[in-house]
Amino acid sequence: MTGFYRQDATLVCDDVPLEPIAALHGTPLYVYSASTIAARYRAIDDAFAGYPHAIHYALKANSTLAITRLLRGLGSAADANSGGEIDVALRAGFIPAQIVFTGVGKTMAELGQAIDLGVRSINVESAGEIDRVDALSRERQVRTKIAIRINPDVDAKTHPHISTGLKTNKFGIVIADVPALCAHARTLAGIDIVGLHAHIGSQITDLNPLARAARALVDLARELAAAGTRIEHLDLGGGLGVSYDGSRVPSAREYADAVLPIVRDAGLAIVLEPGRQIVAPAGALLTRVVDVKEAGGSGDRLFAVMDAGMTELIRPMLYNAFHRIEPVVRTDAPLISCDVVGPLCESSDTLGRDRMLPRPRVGELYAVLDAGAYGSVMASNYNRRPLPAEVMIENGKAMLIRRRQTIDELLALEI
Numbered sequence: 536m537t538g539f540y541r542q543d544a545t546l547v548c549d550d551v552p553l554e555p556i557a558a559l560h561g562t563p564l565y566v567y568s569a570s571t572i573a574a575r576y577r578a579i580d581d582a583f584a585g586y587p588h589a590i591h592y593a594l595k596a597n598s599t600l601a602i603t604r605l606l607r608g609l610g611s612a613a614d615a616n617s618g619g620e621i622d623v624a625l626r627a628g629f630i631p632a633q634i635v636f637t638g639v640g641k642t643m644a645e646l647g648q649a650i651d652l653g654v655r656s657i658n659v660e661s662a663g664e665i666d667r668v669d670a671l672s673r674e675r676q677v678r679t680k681i682a683i684r685i686n687p688d689v690d691a692k693t694h695p696h697i698s699t700g701l702k703t704n705k706f707g708i709v710i711a712d713v714p715a716l717c718a719h720a721r722t723l724a725g726i727d728i729v730g731l732h733a734h735i736g737s738q739i740t741d742l743n744p745l746a747r748a749a750r751a752l753v754d755l756a757r758e759l760a761a762a763g764t765r766i767e768h769l770d771l772g773g774g775l776g777v778s779y780d781g782s783r784v785p786s787a788r789e790y791a792d793a794v795l796p797i798v799r800d801a802g803l804a805i806v807l808e809p810g811r812q813i814v815a816p817a818g819a820l821l822t823r824v825v826d827v828k829e830a831g832g833s834g835d836r837l838f839a840v841m842d843a844g845m846t847e848l849i850r851p852m853l854y855n856a857f858h859r860i861e862p863v864v865r866t867d868a869p870l871i872s873c874d875v876v877g878p879l880c881e882s883s884d885t886l887g888r889d890r891m892l893p894r895p896r897v898g899e900l901y902a903v904l905d906a907g908a909y910g911s912v913m914a915s916n917y918n919r920r921p922l923p924a925e926v927m928i929e930n931g932k933a934m935l936i937r938r939r940q941t942i943d944e945l946l947a948l949e950i
């Protein structure tokens with residue numbers, strides 16, 4: 536389920552050739568397959584069918600409006616991680632009751648925004664945040680629904696930079712502190728505790744940590760119920776990984792099979808916050824070769840310099856992440872090893888090292904695959920590079936869903 540495949544030698548997205556799209560809109564360019572997003576959303580929904588669940592798509596993975604709207608149309612709700620993401624969710628048509636608000640550093644303004652809207656739940660991260668939500672709610676004479684984000688101290692066995700469930704990580708509240716905190720929160724007039732939340736990391740390909748986090752939530756819910764705090768839902772977070780290199784990873788159904796027997800015990804509705812699982816394989820970054828050169832002229836290392844780099848896709852530089860990089864039109868030329876690098880003034884600006892490719896040619900179009908999640912959302916203007924354009928393929932048509940930023944727009948904020 537990726538939407539990107541070859542017709543003869545040519546890479547297409549849902550039967551639409553990529554070269555004419557790149558010629559029309561320029562590169563670097565993100566291209567997404569709407570049918571893949573839909574299929575991957577439905578795979579999760581189907582896997583949990585028969586158990587009360589709500590999918591709150593994690594906007595942080597990719598919140599381009601057209602993608603957010605597409606997911607809303609499919610029946611998804613939203614997980615927002617900032618005031619900006621709450622705004623995007625509203626503009627995409629979500630109602631506040633479909634939004635959960637997570638985030639380790641919510642400002643007073645962001646909390647006030649979520650309280651005024653009456654979101655489904657604010658997933659609180661600390662004792663201090665509970666008191667702030669309470670104070671802001673009492674000022675407004677409302678009661679705000681919160682879920683307590685626990686830190687289950689579970690090793691997600693993923694890259695340290697995307698691991699969030701260890702007690703050494705900044706996220707959530709240590710389980711041992713939660714019962715006393717709930718007892719305190721129950722005395723507060725501005726708060727209703729409706730849920731428990733855990734999110735232990737991203738790109739998790741071992742189901743055991745996810746099952747252990749679910750178990751921690753269920754056990755805690757039971758302990759709290761015995762002490763008089765009855766909650767309505769368990770939020771299992773996101774985190775299920777995808778295959779970037781073709782290796783086998785657990786499916787949505789295997790994930791459901793791992794966690795449902797555990798949560799069934801509690802009999803509580805569940806919230807899921809998948810991001811990457813839905814959109815990563817549904818997107819590719821198109822980029823052209825701007826130069827081909829040999830290191831020191833010695834011939835022992837070949838660089839393919841592309842027109843996309845860390846400003847468009849920072850995952851390889853930030854997490855050492857692997858993405859498949861392929862010429863859009865495959866040739867029979869012999870394969871040689873080369874480093875696929877970006878145009879930025881950073882040595883770390885490398886999209887892929889030691890890749891076996893037909894000798895790249897200037898002007899040739901390449902695709903960096905599985906780039907739909909944490910790609911365009913993390914793009915930056917470093918080196919004064921405008922944000923890339925984005926295209927969505929839907930029903931055989933290529934639609935521009937975000938045009939390329941202009942230098943004028945980039946400078947418009949400066950005085």
Ligand SMILES: Cc1ncc(COP(=O)(O)O)c(C=O)c1O
Binds near residue numbers: 614736773
């Ligand atoms: C609280 C929370 N929920 C959901 C997600 C989505 O994670 P993923 O894209 O790995 O599914 C994240 C991402 O880190 C997160 O921090």
